[in-house]
Amino acid sequence: MAIGIRTLDLRKVYTSPPPAAAQGRNLGFTMAHGPKGPNRQKFKIVALDGVSLEVHAGEIFGLLGPNGAGKTTAIGVLTTRVRPTAGQAWIGPHEVWKDPVAVKHLIGVVPQRPNLDFALTAREVLLFHGAYFGVAAAERARRAQALLEQFKLSDRADQLMLGYSGGMLQRLSIARALMHDPEVLFLDEPSAGLDPQTRLLLWEIVREYNRRGKTILLTTHNMEEADALSDRLAIVDHGRIIASGTPAQLKSSIPGGFLLRLKFDASPPDFVRALQGLAGVREVRCDGAGEVDLYADRSGSLVPEIISLASGARLSLRDIHIAEPSLENLFLHHTGRSLRE
Amino acid sequence: MNLKTFLALLSRDARVARRNFVPLLIQVLLQPMLFVFIFGRVMTSSGFLPNEYKSLLLPGIIAISMVLCGIQAVAMPLITEFQFTKEIEDRLLAPMAIEWLAVEKVLAGVIQSLAAGLVVIPAAWLIMGSGVDLSLHRPLVFALIALQASLLAATAGLTLGCTVGPTQIGLLFTLVLGPMIFFGCTYYPWSALQNFPLLQKVVLINPLVYACEGFRSALVPQFPHLSSGVTLSVLSVFDLALMLLGLRQFRRKAIT
Numbered sequence: 001m002a003i004g005i006r007t008l009d010l011r012k013v014y015t016s017p018p019p020a021a022a023q024g025r026n027l028g029f030t031m032a033h034g035p036k037g038p039n040r041q042k043f044k045i046v047a048l049d050g051v052s053l054e055v056h057a058g059e060i061f062g063l064l065g066p067n068g069a070g071k072t073t074a075i076g077v078l079t080t081r082v083r084p085t086a087g088q089a090w091i092g093p094h095e096v097w098k099d100p101v102a103v104k105h106l107i108g109v110v111p112q113r114p115n116l117d118f119a120l121t122a123r124e125v126l127l128f129h130g131a132y133f134g135v136a137a138a139e140r141a142r143r144a145q146a147l148l149e150q151f152k153l154s155d156r157a158d159q160l161m162l163g164y165s166g167g168m169l170q171r172l173s174i175a176r177a178l179m180h181d182p183e184v185l186f187l188d189e190p191s192a193g194l195d196p197q198t199r200l201l202l203w204e205i206v207r208e209y210n211r212r213g214k215t216i217l218l219t220t221h222n223m224e225e226a227d228a229l230s231d232r233l234a235i236v237d238h239g240r241i242i243a244s245g246t247p248a249q250l251k252s253s254i255p256g257g258f259l260l261r262l263k264f265d266a267s268p269p270d271f272v273r274a275l276q277g278l279a280g281v282r283e284v285r286c287d288g289a290g291e292v293d294l295y296a297d298r299s300g301s302l303v304p305e306i307i308s309l310a311s312g313a314r315l316s317l318r319d320i321h322i323a324e325p326s327l328e329n330l331f332l333h334h335t336g337r338s339l340r341e
Numbered sequence: 342m343n344l345k346t347f348l349a350l351l352s353r354d355a356r357v358a359r360r361n362f363v364p365l366l367i368q369v370l371l372q373p374m375l376f377v378f379i380f381g382r383v384m385t386s387s388g389f390l391p392n393e394y395k396s397l398l399l400p401g402i403i404a405i406s407m408v409l410c411g412i413q414a415v416a417m418p419l420i421t422e423f424q425f426t427k428e429i430e431d432r433l434l435a436p437m438a439i440e441w442l443a444v445e446k447v448l449a450g451v452i453q454s455l456a457a458g459l460v461v462i463p464a465a466w467l468i469m470g471s472g473v474d475l476s477l478h479r480p481l482v483f484a485l486i487a488l489q490a491s492l493l494a495a496t497a498g499l500t501l502g503c504t505v506g507p508t509q510i511g512l513l514f515t516l517v518l519g520p521m522i523f524f525g526c527t528y529y530p531w532s533a534l535q536n537f538p539l540l541q542k543v544v545l546i547n548p549l550v551y552a553c554e555g556f557r558s559a560l561v562p563q564f565p566h567l568s569s570g571v572t573l574s575v576l577s578v579f580d581l582a583l584m585l586l587g588l589r590q591f592r593r594k595a596i597t
Contacts, residue, residue, distance in 0.1 A: 014597070079434065082597050101343070104436040115427040119357040119418075125431075128356075131349035132435035176431065 002057035002213045003092035003106055003183040005078060010087035012048040012073050012239075047073040048084070049239035055217055055232075057092075060210050062230030063219040064327060070239035071219035072112055075188050078217070079109045091184055105133070108182030112189045112219075114169035116161060122172050123148065123157040126179050133180035140179075147175040150205070166193045174202065178209070185209060187218040191225055203229055223327040235331060243330065250330050257330070258299040262292045263319035264310060271313045278305055290318075299324075343437040347445055350432060354449040358414070362453065369410040370461060373402050374468060380528070381469035396474040397564050399465055400556030401527035404490055406461040408549055409518070411454030411494020412501065415446050419502030420510065423594050433595055443499055443591040447584065450495025451488075458487055475560045482569045486555035489576040493548050496580055499587030503594045525549030530557060532565040548579040 047070045055061040063071045076082030078089050080100040089096040091103045117125055123144055130140035148154040151171040161169065170193050177185060187206070191199040206229060210216050220226050226233050227247045234244035243250055251257055264271075267290050275294060276284045280302065283295040296302055299322045310317050358365075381398050384390040422429035433439050466473055477483060505513050524544045526534075531554055534541035544550055555572035557564055 076597065080596075081430070081433065101436055101438055104434055107434075109434055111427070111430060113427070115430040117353075117428050117431060118426065119360070119428075120353070124356065128349060128353045129431060131352070132346050132432065134343070134345040134349075134436075 001183065003215055004057040005055035005061070005089075005091055005184060005215065005217060006053070007074070007078070007089040008052050008087055010048045010051040010074065010077055010089060011046075011085045012070075012077060012082060013085045014043070014045040014047060016043055046239050048077070048087075050087070051236075051239065051241055052087075053234055053241060053244065055215060057215055058210070058213050059231040060206065060216045060218070060229050062226040062233035063217065063236050064221065064223065064226040064233055064331070065219075065236035066221055066331075069236040071236055072188055073239075074236070075109070075186050075217070075219060079107055079186055080104055106183045108177035108180065108185045110174050110177045110185070110187045110190050112192065114166075114173040116169060116172060116176070118161055121158050121160055122153055122164075125161075125172060125176055129176045130179045135180055143179055143181075147178060151175045151201075167195060167198055170194055171198065174205070178205075182214070184215045184217070187216065189219055189221070191220070191222065199225075223331075227327055233327075235327070237331075247327065251324065251326065253330070257324075257326075258296050259323040259326075260294040260296060260299060260302065260306075261319075261321040261323065262294060262306065262317065264290045264292065264315045264317055266290050266315060267292055268313070268315075271309070271315060274309050274313070275306065278302060278309070342441050343435075346435050346437045347441055350435065350442060350445045351449060353432075354445070357418075358449065358453060362456070365410065365414060365453070366457060366460060369413055369457060370406055370464070373406050373409075373461070374464060376528070377402055377465045377468045381465070385472070386470075392472045393474070393564075395469045395472050396561045397530065397557075398528060399462075399469070399473060399475065400560050401525075401529075401553045402465050403458055403461055403560075404549060404552040404556050405522055405525065405527045407454045407458045407487070407490050408494040408497075408552060409522075410457035411450045411491050412498040412518070414453040415450035415495050415498025416502030416505070416513075417510075419446065419499070420505060420507050423503070424507055429595075439595050440588055440592065442595075443588055446502075447492070447495040447499055447587070450498050451491040454491035454494045455487060458491070474563070476562075477560065478562070479559050479569070482573070483556070483559035485573055486552065486559055486569070486576070489573065489580060490552040490555070492580045493552060493576060493583065496583035496587050497548070500583050500590055503587060503590035521547055521549050526553045530554070530565050531567055548576065548583075551575045551579070 051070070051074055063074060065071055073082055077084045078091065078096060080096055080103055083097065091106055094102040094106070096103050117128070120128060126144035126147060127140050130143060135143070145154070148157045151174065153168060153172055153175065156164070161172070164172070174187070174190060190206075191202055194202060203225070206216060206218070218229065230247060232244065232246050233250070234241045235250070236242070243253070245253070267286050267288060272284055272286050272292065275281060275292065280298045281294060281296045285293040303320065307317055377398065380390065381395045385392050385394055419429070432442055435442070501513060501517070525547050526544065527549065531541070531544070531550060534544065551567070551572040554567040555569060555576065557566040558569040558572060
């Protein structure tokens with residue numbers, strides 16, 4: 001039974017700072033108050049601005065966007081942790097804010113920052129999590145041991161987590177979310193803080209979990225990750241979805257999506273101008289010493305034309321690399337900003 | 342409610358409490374025990390206080406120990422778990438309505454508060470030496486007062502734990518718990534305030550007054566005390582009000 005996810009016009013406006021920032025405002029204990037009356041500046045952050053999306057049952061769906069785009073809030077709403085200001089969300093047949101308990105049965109959540117129960121050992125974190133979901137004791141112990149081994153945590157499984165590294169905590173949070181075998185898995189920036197090797201392990205685990213028919217929604221600001229993992233994805237910025245589709249569809253939707261990195265023995269200005277004049281070429285960047293980056297909306301078919309131009313100018317082409325259209329280019333195209341900014 | 346989940350949460354708290362209960366007891370009981378030693382032993386044996394003061398003091402000490410233990414057992418973990426690390430998140434995602442987590446916290450607090458009471462009675466008795474004149478002639482009233490006092494502590498812990506931030510813990514002790522203890526009829530009966538009529542009325546907003554007076558009515562009825570009917574009914578009102586307020590604060594804190 002695979003379960004899909006759907007949202008309709010979700011809006012979330014924060015009118016007070018999130019709890020961690022709000023300390024000191026409670027109980028009137030603090031003496032310092034901001035200006036009162038009409039001049040008082042109201043706290044207002046629009047985190048989600050009408051998000052409608054549909055994640056099909058059994059697919060890996062990525063939410064790609066820069067920090068502060070609203071990805072975590074979207075996950076918060078879908079996982080019963082953030083009450084939307086307006087709009088609706090469903091996990092399978094259950095509307096999240098009408099039947100949160102049914103929803104909680106179906107979902108597993110890996111938060112952006114590990115929020116592990118520090119009063120417990122790593123193994124206890126898994127065992128108790130399983131117990132909350134009614135997993136039988138023997139099965140709990142078996143699953144916990146298997147996950148600890150899979151995530152390379154068995155050495156220190158029976159210690160409190162005080163000395164754990166960031167990567168270990170992150171791995172344990174992922175293991176915890178899998179303990180009750182949820183139908184829908186939410187991963188909020190799952191590979192943040194993981195080394196490249198563990199990231200690949202995580203990707204493999206995500207794919208493997210998905211092969212079992214589970215639906216996965218992950219957020220990331222890493223294009224490579226979104227591209228490698230997602231069946232479909234949505235690009236989010238300022239609380240709005242600015243584009244969605246399969247990675248290939250999205251990438252082919254932008255003009256000049258291809259990047260041809262060329263290396264000649266020299267790059268005189270006339271030659272660069274000639275390259276600029278080729279059909280489909282959007283932009284040519286040149287370092288003046290023979291290395292030329294050419295942005296174009298076609299790739300392979302340009303190569304013979306480039307070679308003939310080069311031989312006409314008595315230049316020889318020494319190296320060529322064609323980069324497929326990337327999500328980075330797409331984000332740049334839609335927002336005018338780089339994801340990395 | 343999902344009973345399996347509820348019990349799993351309770352056993353999680355039991356596991357953690359087993360690790361932390363001795364430090365918690367020391368933290369909570371040391372001061373009352375020192376008070377017992379100085380006022381119940383030193384001052385009485387040197388003749389500055391009459392020997393009867395021992396019996397008068399003990400019910401107050403029981404009440405204060407239970408209340409402090411219950412408040413701290415519930416409030417302190419909540420304050421940290423709701424903070425930046427959001428340790429409570431995993432339990433909020435457990436498959437039941439989040440309010441049950443608050444109820445579970447209260448139940449765990451009640452148990453710890455009762456345990457503190459069980460420890461403090463023999464301990465204080467031992468420290469004070471001979472001359473403590475307690476009678477358990479009303480066991481039902483005693484049990485009810487003990488239950489309500491522990492419930493008071495745990496619900497107050499829930500309310501405070503979901504209201505106070507980590508930077509305000511110091512203020513919590515100075516502004517809330519300090520005055521509550523000293524104006525709580527802990528070390529003296531309520532009737533002792535008769536020369537301060539205004540104060541005597543004002544302290545009635547302090548729920549600790551009813552816990553102390555309730556224990557007095559159950560254990561040392563030879564001293565003046567508020568009637569157990571009054572203390573039991575006022576305590577149940579406080580318990581209910583603090584539970585509702587605590588749940589509201591919990592909900593606010595848990596869902597953004």
